[in-house]
Amino acid sequence: MQKYERGDTMRIIAEFRDEDGVLVDPTTPTVVIKMPDGVEFFSGIMDKTATGMYKSDVQTEFTSDIGYWTVTVWGLYGTKRITEVEKIQIVEVI
Secondary structure (H helix, E strand, C coil): CEEEECCCEEEEEEECECCCCCECCCEEEEEEEECCCCCEEEEEECEEEECCEEEEEEECCCCCCCEEEEEEEEEEECCEEEEEEEEEEEECCC
16 A cells, blocks of 8 residues: 555556456556545546557645545447555655
8 A cells, every 4th residue: 555645646557467466457447546534636547558548637725635545547449447446545745
């Protein structure tokens, strides 16, 4: 699990693979980030860095909620939806 301080830029990196483990480019590679209370903080299309590799940089605020945030990355490949869910933690600036 990644940890960020309030005000940090979260770097979300995703690999999209088919059922054989081959890197593939999905349509609409999307990232959705939700705060600990379940409210959506950010949603957007990810930037392609290489075949099957995508990233998104999301700036947090100095007043962002502390706790465990949920990052969901998904994309469509053919008729299948590839989804990955991860938790990140926002901590107090020390």
